[in-house]
Amino acid sequence: MSHKFVVSNSNKCLGCRICEFVCSATKEKRLDPAFSRIRPVNYEPIGSMAIACLLCEDPACVAACPRDALLKDEKGVIRVDEYKCNGCGWCILACEFGAITLHPTKKVVMTCDLCDGDPECVKHCPFEDALAYATIEEVANKLRKEAVDNMLRVIKAGAKSES
């Protein structure tokens, strides 16, 4: 069974960065988005997407850590042992999604911990379906529906303008 994680839909995400603020506010009581575990990327004009830890089945970050500071727990969350971590950044390089960042003041790495199964960013995301807490199967199911919906909309609009 695959794990639930915070996933962003690039068709719905507008890149407003609310998730980023909510994360630094919840985790660190800070306004500064540099403390956030989730990072939105804006690609104007076609899309935006927020990236948090994807809970890889075989995480490269864990393998890369020379000090065994990163461990995957039973829920799939990557836990950082702040005593072992010295902020060398190998895990940051290893993660293909840029989902790991360096804590601005503590100088240890930080990853998304899913807020113990109830991610605040998902709760506060203002745009429907832009951010979800779901398994990869649920995401795929939703994407299929969306694709069909879009296709039908275009076909119908085309039929209307031709008639």
Place this chain on the structure above:
Amino acid sequence: MFGYMGKILRINLTKKTITEEPLEESIARKFLGGRGLGAYILFKELKPGIDPLGPENKLVVATGVITGIPFPGNSGLNVMAKSPLTGIWGEATAKGFFGPELKATGYDAIIIEGKAENPVYLWIHDGEAEIRDASHLWGKPTREVQKLIKAELKDDRVQVGCIGIAGENLVRFANIMFGFNHFAGRTGMGAVMGSKNLKAIAVRGTGKVRYAHEEKLVDLLMEKLISKEALSGPYFPDGLFKYGSLADLGYWQETGRLPTMNFRKCLFPGYENVTAETLTNSPYIIRHNTCPYCTVGCNRITKANNPYQLDPEYATPEYESTAALSTLCMNDNLVATLKAIELCNKYGIDTMSTGVTIAFAMECYEKGLITKKDADGIDLTWGNHEAIIQLVEKIARRQGIGNLLAEGSRKAAEKLGGGAEEFAMHVKGMEFPLHDVRGMKGHGLGIATSNRGACHLQVETDDMFEGNLAPDIGIDEKTFPKEYRDRLYAGPEKVKIAKIIGDLFAVFDSFVICKWTVYPCGGYKTQTLVDVVAAATGWDFTIDELMKTGERIFNLCRAFNAREGITRKDDKLPKRFTEPLPEGPYKGEAFPEDVFERMLTEFYRLRGWDEKTGVPTREKLEELDLGYVADSLENLGIIKPIPQRKR
């Protein structure tokens, strides 16, 4: 100082000097930032009567006290200078990612003076600034300039504010594009940049603002500003997110106040083709767009191939743009309207002034004041969407008839003569917004007395207060019973609301915050924003201080205009509004001159201004800690000295 970066950057393009100045806390508290700070700087530094397009004009780009705090609507910046369109106080706000980025470079504001010899752009990053060559960017459209600068500086996160060819050609209503389709649209700030040979301003910063009570601020934001309940009135999210501001178009049609045929009519037969519902259900919208930390997402991006090719980089419709280029010109072709908007954005001209000026040209054509030959062979019949698109192109390039229209409708009417002044829809030289004020009297007064010419964002008093109140700023049921809040009511209570909102909005343009998020019909409570300022700065900020600051800023801008010769005679509406509405639910409703003049006298009396001249009195200015402004006006002979005054 908390809440600010505490520094102002001054760049002189003639001398090629870059200097830093401190922002004093006393000035910050008195003027807040944005409009207030700009008015303070420009009143002090500009001599009256200067040429707005000459090197002696200065351009101020200012963020506000709360810019950078992440909550919806709070991402603004204000651009100010003497306006080439109106010859008076010029300002335009823009939202988007530029404002917060500018503040993060370490400066609350930048002042740009002089004129560069050759095209240049500014590169400001983390406390450093340089003037760079922009000859390779000259002549390029807005988005392309932004991309080229980002590539040149090798940083994707650079934010660029730039002008298009219209600004270069000194079109008097040229605008500045900040980031992805956010505009400092009105009063021709783009032409001021163009006159300085300044193509763009690029900023990138990692600086952090220090806040007095950061944890308190975080709690406030989480509880009151970013929660889903915060913006949950009728406008949000079913209104603005689903339909965008364009939803207004259907509302104005329903209520018989949709500006049509250069304000001659108030219902548009083809309106269904250009409503928000039509656009929303069309295949043209590819996605929505938003400002940073905004939960509303009112902006949308469109694309089409037929009958016009639409570039999603530029085709971003909203109400004012769409109505100006469609209903006002009797054009019911949606894609053509989107195309006209796209071109305006690409070349950097204000969609509103452009649309109103084109409608003016169409009426001139109908009346024979512009012939087909004058119009370079273009058939300017009402509704000819090909003509509209051709005119946008010509205005931006100042070609043929475009050269005349690029001067704005007031100057064009003066040149054309033959009674054209009667239907040039402007106040103080700035083209009218797409609001028919015969059906909203307080709004009419607000537009006529606005410090930057016909602007709908200075005072809004009518429809929104009919079903809503704002007790924290004194608009409660007891003081203003329902009949005084009626859209057609034009008595003293309406004027009182206009004054309150005028002062309030002066503060909002100094914060600089989006007006959508502060409207009484579902926006933030003013008290919430006061709490945010107090937590950010550590000041014992109150609503009373906020309102007084607003009044100070409003009066300072008025004093700026008085210095440029603005008096009571300039506070007037176009003559067309004295004619009755020809159709619809408000058929027969006019805005008679005597009703308007009565409101105006009451407005001056409430403001503490001279009822004959409309100039702030010394008493009022001194009450607002603006004694130096009174001295300045007295030295210029604009206000009379008080002889028996004890010094």
